[in-house]
Amino acid sequence: MKTTIVQEGKVKLIVPNSKYKLDSKMPVFYNPVMKLNRDISVILLKALDFKGKAVDIMSASGARAVRLKKELGSGIEVTANDLNPSARKLMKKNAVLNKVTLHITSENAESKFGTFDYIDVDPFGTPVPYLDAAVKSLRNNGILAVTATDTSNLCGTYPAACFRKYGAKPLRNELMNEIGIRILMKKVQEVGAQYEIALTPIFCHTSSHYMRVYFRAKQGADRADAILKEHGFFKKAGPLWLGKLWDEELVEKMNAQNFGYETEQLIYTIKQEAKIHTLGFFDLHRLAKDKRIKHLPKINEVIYKLIDKGFKASRTHFNMNAIRTNASEKDVLKFIDLA
Ligand SMILES: C[S@@+](CC[C@H](N)C(=O)[O-])C[C@H]1O[C@@H](n2cnc3c(N)ncnc32)[C@H](O)[C@@H]1O
Structure with missing residues (x-):
């Protein structure tokens, strides 16, 4: 060999x-x-x-x-x-x-x-x-x-x-x-x-x-x-x-x-993500496609907004486009709009 x-x-x-x-x-x-x-x-x-x-x-x-x-x-x-x-x-x-x-x-x-x-x-x-x-x-x-x-x-x-x-x-x-x-x-x-x-x-x-x-x-x-x-x-x-x-x-x-x-x-x-006990996460690209969102903010901006409002939120190593959070989909969508 x-x-x-x-x-x-x-x-x-x-x-x-x-x-x-x-x-x-x-x-x-x-x-x-x-x-x-x-x-x-x-x-x-x-x-x-x-x-x-x-x-x-x-x-x-x-x-x-x-x-x-x-x-x-x-x-x-x-x-x-x-x-x-x-x-x-x-x-x-x-x-x-x-x-x-x-x-x-x-x-x-x-x-x-x-x-x-x-x-x-x-x-x-x-x-x-x-x-x-x-x-x-x-x-x-x-x-x-x-x-x-x-x-x-x-x-x-x-x-x-x-x-x-x-x-x-x-x-x-x-x-x-x-x-x-x-x-x-x-x-x-x-x-x-x-x-x-x-x-x-x-x-x-x-x-x-x-x-x-x-x-x-x-x-x-x-x-x-x-x-x-x-x-x-x-x-x-x-x-x-x-x-x-x-x-x-x-x-x-x-x-x-x-x-x-x-x-x-x-x-x-x-x-970061180990502190958030959720099953699954929100993929922003998927949300943008499903909800026809044209301008997607940067992932970190959405994460900061969520944390600012008292939610837990972080990236997940499972998916580069996603956020692990205890917020609901409705809340995540709200912060995509606000970010
Ligand atoms: C993916 S490699 C292991 C890689 C190693 N752990 C590393 O970190 O480099 C799988 C190894 O399993 C050995 N192997 C396959 N079947 C086996 C068995 N039934 N019992 C023991 N070793 C086996 C193969 O010879 C091979 O070297």
Whole structure:
């Protein structure tokens, strides 16, 4: 395999060079775009002051595993797992290059693989085949992180596939990213509930081609039942998670400084929107089209007006043209006129 060395976060990584096409046929998968995804896992675990056993169950080059070990300091034991033998070789090299100790394993992520306080599920496409094993391998109070790259299912391009995999109807409109992530949450929570584990979302984001959700696990049938009670429908979409998308206190502690512009911006926006507990948001372009508004003011002007009048309002990272607010559509329309 032809390799090159890249810098990501506080580590250097040996990865396949640019002659390989970025797809699942790469000898070992490495996607630089997922730096943001990996940054957030580091930032979130730091904010939680995480100590314990962590596993990246599909570790590929070991990028995330090496970063967790290096950037979280002492108190964390990291396992990097992958079925691909070339991946295992590369993880070893990356651990040596960065002078960190990793436990390197080659378990099938579809069956229970140990007991961990943090489990990262980052597959090609849908995470559904790996959820059962991940939930069973999670300690009480543990954190489960799940990536889904089958956003075309979750966002309604292929509703039949969404129904098959996630047991829910998606939406194909301006709300699709939030609705999709709520469907993903519902699915993971259902798997948890089967084992009397309540999975409460603590953080999530949709970025480029993927969705990412983080849960805190608590054992208990009553707790799991309470989670299921927060499943329901929105418009024609669902069932989906109707509860909070972020743990505000945790989000407040997340510090993205020095992680680069993209990561800092994402955390900045989520810090604002996490304070507003609404399902969905108002897309100004959609409102302008529906209501035939000719001159649309700048989004920030509408947000400032809303805040000025005592409403909560912010941008949402799910949609660049939208406002998350506790104001009604009627009020938003009024402030579009006034802005
Ligand atoms: C999207 S990549 C993981 C990327 C990695 N987490 C990162 O941040 O760079 C998916 C990986 O899952 C591995 N894989 C696929 N099926 C697996 C299975 N059943 N058990 C363990 N690993 C598997 C593949 O070899 C591949 O390296």
